[in-house]
Amino acid sequence: MKKRRAAVTGLGCICAAGSTVEETMRSLYAGERNPAPPVLVRTDIEKISPVFEIFSDFTGEGEGRNATRTTLLAIQAAREALAQAGLDAAALKAARVGVIVGTTVGCTLNNEQFCREYRLSQKPDVSPVTRFHANNPALHLAGLFGCGGPAMTVANACSSGTDAVGIAKHWIETGLCDIVIAGGSDELCRTTYIGFTCLMITSQEPCRPFDRNRKGLNLGEGAGILIIEDHESARNRGARALAFINGYGSSADAYHPTAPHPEGLGLRRAMKMALAEAGVAFGEVAFINAHGTSTVDNDKVEGKVIADLFPARIPVVSTKSYTGHTLGAAGAIEAVFTVKGLMDRRVPATLGFEEGEGVITPTVENTPVAGTTAISNSLAFGGNNAVLVVGMPSA
Secondary structure (H helix, E strand, O other): OOOOOEEEEEEEEEEOOEOOHHHHHHHHHHOOOOOEOOOOOOOOOOOOOOEEOOOOOOOOOOOOOOOOHHHHHHHHHHHHHHHHHOOOHHHHHOOOEEEEEEOOOOOHHHOHHHHHHHHOOOOOOOHHHHHHHOOOHHHHHHHHHOOOOOEEEEOEOEOHHHHHHHHHHHHHHOOOOOEEEEEEEEOOOHHHHHHHHHOOOEOOOOOOOOOOOOOOEOEEOEEEEEEEEEHHHHHHOOOOOOEEEEEEEEEEOOOOOOOOOOOOHHHHHHHHHHHHHHOOOHHHOOEEEOOOOOOHHHHHHHHHHHHHHOOOOOOEEOOHHHHOEOHHHHHHHHHHHHHHHHHHOEEOOOOOOOOOOOOOOOOOOOEEOOOOEEEEEEEOHHHEEEEEEEEOOOO
């Protein structure tokens, strides 16, 4: 039996760098970013770190009257991806379509006022509860687009979006689905902002991934969606394969709730697993889209693993220097950027980098890439590591 291949036929993205994939890529290649003190998230803490908030108008085209910000972001990105894939309501109805979305915050932590009033034995407005029940992101998208296949929301901390894409790959390959709407979406919230500040891993200046003098991460929000489709089915309907998800690896450190293993043992396993599944040698990788949070521990560990596994220097970029850390959406947004990097045959500079630690040096300018394979890494709280291997179609 001929193996089913997971083709990417559509891409969608909204983040602080742009409201569409093309708008975002223009910002990345122009070296533009816009971290600023939070406006939508209000706190009274003393140390304010900049964030990457979205101020563009996104409404879900009338479908989001009771939708949370997380769901609206996912709708925006999904509509863009479906349009590029050439999939309308009739096409979705005729196929076995699954939906899988990664998230961490979702909408749950933005119900702070309701929780406060409830604990004080007041009679709070229950609309936040109603809105929460209606806003499982995957189920919301499945209902909106009439998808009758499996619907799953992945909440696996900062690797959620990557895991969603990797699971979608397996849904296609095993014949469970013909098409999967896969990705991640997350909104900023007060609880997350204060929580990361309390962990002392946020920076009061724009983040500097892999720089020796990095101070920590900046939070962001956004959504990335990929349409992943059985290649044969896509070809039969005349759709173009932009890329393929050829490998997926997932491995836990089993070490610490928030810190990565000092030797990056879980990340090593995940990277090797993904490359083995893809049938790709280390020397065939054109570039790596690193997790690159700009935290002291993450960059040190990830840089060490990359340097050990790829002794021949290849381009490494952290696109979080443009989007901030979008948590559950990060891996999906970065999967979109990885596909685009292969298509454009270049990757952007890693903003903020000036001085290395002698381990790896990320891109400092727009960098041409040669080859047809790239890697996207995600490292998550809880010690989870998820890796995608993305490949271009044969000429």
